[in-house]
Amino acid sequence: MTNGSPTKKPLRSARWFDADDLRGFGHRSRLMQMGYGLDDWDGRPVIAIINTWSDINPCHVHFRHRVEDVKRGILQSGGFPLELPAISLSENFVKPTTMLYRNLLAMETEELLRSHPVDGAVLMGGCDKTTPGLLLGAISLDLPAIFMPAGPMLRGNLRGEVLGSGSDAWKYWDERRAGKIDAAEWQAVEAGIARSYGHCMTMGTASTMTAIAEAMGMSLPGASSIPAADAGHIRMASATGRRIVAMVDEDLRPSAILSRSAFDNAIVVAMAMGCSTNAVIHLVAMARRADHAVGLDDFEQASRRVPVLANVRPSGERYLMEDFFYAGGLTGLLNRLSDLLDKDAMTVTGERFGAGFADAPVWNDDVIRPLDRPVSTEPAMAVLTGNLAPRGCVMKPSAADPRLLKHSGPALVFDSYEEMKRRIDDPDLDVTPDTVLVMRGAGPQGGPGMPEWGMLPIPQKLLRQGVRDMLRISDARMSGTSYGACVLHVSPESHVGGPLALVRSGDTIAVDVAARTIDMVVEPAELEARRAAWRAPEPRFGRGYGWMFSRHIGQAHEGCDFDFLETGFGPATGEPAI
Numbered sequence: 225m226t227n228g229s230p231t232k233k234p235l236r237s238a239r240w241f242d243a244d245d246l247r248g249f250g251h252r253s254r255l256m257q258m259g260y261g262l263d264d265w266d267g268r269p270v271i272a273i274i275n276t277w278s279d280i281n282p283c284h285v286h287f288r289h290r291v292e293d294v295k296r297g298i299l300q301s302g303g304f305p306l307e308l309p310a311i312s313l314s315e316n317f318v319k320p321t322t323m324l325y326r327n328l329l330a331m332e333t334e335e336l337l338r339s340h341p342v343d344g345a346v347l348m349g350g351c352d353k354t355t356p357g358l359l360l361g362a363i364s365l366d367l368p369a370i371f372m373p374a375g376p377m378l379r380g381n382l383r384g385e386v387l388g389s390g391s392d393a394w395k396y397w398d399e400r401r402a403g404k405i406d407a408a409e410w411q412a413v414e415a416g417i418a419r420s421y422g423h424c425m426t427m428g429t430a431s432t433m434t435a436i437a438e439a440m441g442m443s444l445p446g447a448s449s450i451p452a453a454d455a456g457h458i459r460m461a462s463a464t465g466r467r468i469v470a471m472v473d474e475d476l477r478p479s480a481i482l483s484r485s486a487f488d489n490a491i492v493v494a495m496a497m498g499c500s501t502n503a504v505i506h507l508v509a510m511a512r513r514a515d516h517a518v519g520l521d522d523f524e525q526a527s528r529r530v531p532v533l534a535n536v537r538p539s540g541e542r543y544l545m546e547d548f549f550y551a552g553g554l555t556g557l558l559n560r561l562s563d564l565l566d567k568d569a570m571t572v573t574g575e576r577f578g579a580g581f582a583d584a585p586v587w588n589d590d591v592i593r594p595l596d597r598p599v600s601t602e603p604a605m606a607v608l609t610g611n612l613a614p615r616g617c618v619m620k621p622s623a624a625d626p627r628l629l630k631h632s633g634p635a636l637v638f639d640s641y642e643e644m645k646r647r648i649d650d651p652d653l654d655v656t657p658d659t660v661l662v663m664r665g666a667g668p669q670g671g672p673g674m675p676e677w678g679m680l681p682i683p684q685k686l687l688r689q690g691v692r693d694m695l696r697i698s699d700a701r702m703s704g705t706s707y708g709a710c711v712l713h714v715s716p717e718s719h720v721g722g723p724l725a726l727v728r729s730g731d732t733i734a735v736d737v738a739a740r741t742i743d744m745v746v747e748p749a750e751l752e753a754r755r756a757a758w759r760a761p762e763p764r765f766g767r768g769y770g771w772m773f774s775r776h777i778g779q780a781h782e783g784c785d786f787d788f789l790e791t792g793f794g795p796a797t798g799e800p801a802i
């Protein structure tokens with residue numbers, strides 16, 4: 225059998241296909257059963273396409289067809305494409321939260337690649353957790369891999385007005401609860417807010433994470449900004465397919481791309497994009513898989529020197545990803561950030577990072593701001609610490625009412641999401657605009673899975689008085705499309721006995737974003753007494769995946785990876801016996 229050129233490293237897939245033994249016979253005869261002949265595979269890199277399509281993921285619904293364009297590119301370059309479906313993690317429909325399953329997708333990606341006869345992989349994702357899930361698995365297995373982003377959906381439309389994913393859902397829902405809009409208008413919002421396939425088109429977790437994948441060097445330059453419904457997205461898909469075949473020839477693996485610089489570049493880009501707070505958790509997890517000690521401090525330092533330049537909601541005023549694309553997209557933004565980036569980092573193109581944006585234009589300075597005219601004087605994200613969050617927590621100052629950036633007020637504590645939902649609109653709720661809403665039991669263990677509950681609703685009685693923002697604190701995450709003075713990811717979480725478990729209604733809570741502090745003003749002796757009386761809640765699961773999750777999930781500041789998936793947990797698994 226031939227196996228590419230004799231000077232090249234043998235293909236990994238040749239272990240399945242080339243051997244003149246009974247196993248090799250079995251593999252070849254079963255390929256022939258599917259209508260393939262020797263010319264289809266012999267000497268050709270086998271490319272896995274990990275496709276996170278499903279009938280109930282509107283963000284990836286075009287993947288069913290788009291995968292054919294990826295295959296076209298692979299075939300054009302002499303590869304042999306094999307589509308391997310993986311769990312879809314539809315952000316809207318999967319309960320209690322897709323975050324419960326990010327690591328399941330990571331495991332699935334790693335094991336799909338390990339166990340099949342493949343030489344490289346195209347990773348098709350975009351809806352929030354799919355990007356980090358796919359990348360985590362690909363990093364750990366370390367076969368040549370390239371990420372193909374789903375692309376944002378088109379701008380929403382309500383009678384000629386632009387609507388943004390998530391952000392306008394929250395906004396109009398508050399208006400509805402305040403009695404300002406009727407059922408007919410609400411239905412018009414429903415019909416207009418998501419009018420094409422593709423992921424959320426605000427700067428939510430999806431747009432943030434696909435930009436991060438590109439900034440890490442794992443996607444073709446410019447790929448992440450192309451709207452899903454643009455013909456350019458189809459061309460990008462086939463170009464991605466063409467490129468992965470060459471990457472196998474070059475043996476260009478994630479480990480050669482994901483240097484420390486790749487992650488530093490990603491953090492700078494996240495900040496300049498006005499990123500979703502979820503980016504912190506996913507980037508920390510990915511960096512740790514690549515064996516780099518990235519933590520909350522790295523985000524905190526970047527937040528102080530990188531201005532928000534992408535004027536995309538919710539940090540920005542009015543624009544969406546479609547506008548960002550027309551304005552020059554990520555390559556335009558990277559060009560503006562050039563001096564803050566390591567342009568020598570390697571990328572999937574085989575060229576240095578800087579080559580992908582050296583001449584990239586910006587067409588609209590209002591959408592992609594120059595460095596001296598940022599979207600906000602506040603950073604995209606701030607990391608706070610104090611006696612309420614010894615291992616840190618995050619908030620998004622650029623999306624908060626400035627009056628709440630230095631605030632102290634009495635806590636109103638909810639022990640769970642259910643309790644919060646039951647009580648929040650009670651007309652007798654003891655609450656003023658200065659109250660600090662606190663919710664616990666929503667972290668990685670407590671939620672479980674750390675759901676996006678952190679933008680606690682404003683109590684209805686205050687909404688009716690015109691209040692639209694309050695200081696809110698929880699161990700939950702929040703959607704990247706959310707906004708407001710929401711302090712999130714409090715670590716350690718209450719379920720494992722973090723100090724959030726000890727707060728009581730009426731305690732004074734003080735947050736000072738400029739000083740990066742968050743404290744409850746309670747005497748140490750009193751806190752000690754409360755700690756002594758604290759009892760750990762029952763575990764959330766008695767069997768199955770959830771049980772494994774509860775035993776092995778890390779805290780937010782560690783990236784919420786499973787301990788046994790982290791680098792250095794044990795000896796490498798290695799190649800399967802055939």
Ligand code: FES
Nearest residue numbers: 283315351424430
């Ligand atoms: Fe898929 Fe928002 S629901 S990206």
Ligand code: MG
Nearest residue numbers: 428429703704
């Ligand atoms: Mg989201």
